[in-house]
Amino acid sequence: MKKQQKQATIESLEARFSKSQAAFLVNCQGLSVLQLKTLRFALDDKGGSLKVAKNRLAKLALKNVSDCQGLSPLLVGQLAYVFSEGEITSVAKVLVDFAKNNAKLKVVAGCSESKIYDAKSVVLLAALPSREVLLSQLCGVLNT
Numbered sequence: 717m718k719k720q721q722k723q724a725t726i727e728s729l730e731a732r733f734s735k736s737q738a739a740f741l742v743n744c745q746g747l748s749v750l751q752l753k754t755l756r757f758a759l760d761d762k763g764g765s766l767k768v769a770k771n772r773l774a775k776l777a778l779k780n781v782s783d784c785q786g787l788s789p790l791l792v793g794q795l796a797y798v799f800s801e802g803e804i805t806s807v808a809k810v811l812v813d814f815a816k817n818n819a820k821l822k823v824v825a826g827c828s829e830s831k832i833y834d835a836k837s838v839v840l841l842a843a844l845p846s847r848e849v850l851l852s853q854l855c856g857v858l859n860t
Contacts, residue, residue, distance in 0.1 A: 726773050728767075745794040746820035758810045764799060768797075
């Protein structure tokens with residue numbers, strides 16, 4: 717990879733970390749291309765995206781992103797980076813459900829609004845109802 721390509725990858729990752737609602741680290745070692753493609757499509761349906769990049773380049777990108785700097789020590793192993801442009805819980809739910817069906821995918825951590833979530837916290841985040849469901853529950857309580 718040439719220096720210009722590396723710089724473009726760093727800038728792309730930096731922009732994604734900055735603009736996304738949340739970012740998740742997943743260990744994708746051992747997943748086939750077909751499995752990654754299936755995960756990409758599932759994430760795309762929920763407003764998420766998946767990017768595979770070298771950890772060294774991701775560490776350089778995270779230096780300039782204050783919200784997710786706590787993820788830097790966790791960048792170990794063969795990781796993929798999942799970015800949530802839409803609702804955080806729906807993307808987390810896709811990751812957790814996919815990890816249940818594919819033992820080789822492991823959720824490592826997540827980051828949202830300067831908060832770092834470990835794998836257990838991401839599972840709890842995935843269990844939360846969506847924003848629409850919470851709003852409808854609130855309306856139901858207010859109507860009674």
